[in-house]
Amino acid sequence: MGRTPCCDKANVRRGPWSPEEDATLKEYLKKHGTGGNWIALPGKAGLRRCGKSCRLRWLNYLRPDIKHGGFTEEEDKIICTLYGSIGSRWSVIASKLPGRTDNDVKNHWNTKLKKKLAVGHIGGNRSNRETHYSDNYQVKTINNISDTDLAQISSSTPKFGDCDNGNSPLFATDSSTLPPLMEVISYQQHYEPQRLTWDQSQCPPNLGTSSGCNSCSPSSLHEVSGISVTSCPALQNKHASWSSSGTMVQEDEIALEFGFESFDDLVS
DNA sequence: AACCGTCGCAACCGCAATTGC
């Protein structure tokens, strides 16, 4: 027994939506709404589409309040900042950007912002970290970055959900397991940047979630604009830097990694 | 003009979470 498919794939259309299909779906939703059941909707609306496909089309494209393309600098900053705080929770990030969908934000990140982040990253291995944080700050273009590098950049982005009693490499107290690049920029109420380290002693195990810290579990992320380091006791150490060598990373270098000219520019 | 590589976006896929029975 496998999982029951959401629709009969042989009998549904796939690929790009035609204007007629768009109009049909729009018209139906205008008259009837979703009826609380997307799976049954295409049949009722006379569309040969999977319910999931209808839902996606509506949410990402047909909704009247959707903005497409043309992300502003302000939106870029918000995305970068939130990504630095919570990682790839696109729906949460999108909820802070009126008219933007999670798919839009995700695409924008993958095609534009990630590259901004990658610029300035020196290699994926730890031996290069000293170089990266030295005075001779080097810029590496996206073309020179391997998938492994990017994966490491991505995986090194701290997430509150990764609060796992210090076992996560992201927050390990053992500097040898620290990721190579990212500084943690916390999305505090006033976008106040924070440098964070992991204080294992402040996040006791068995607090009620499998991750060992219910203060910073994903469930606390519903209202992202309210996130602050104070939501996780283990993240309250605000002053230490995150660098295996102990070298404090210059604020403007952080901003550079996001493609901004200065740290003030990033957090303003 | 033809080819090729890159980019950006829409759509799909599969899994986890939620809901309803």
Added chain:
DNA sequence: AGCAATTGCGGTTGCGACGGT
């Protein structure tokens, strides 16, 4: 409580547009 159906989400893929050679 347990199961199936449905929804939500993030990662990935496919493809057309575009620019460079």
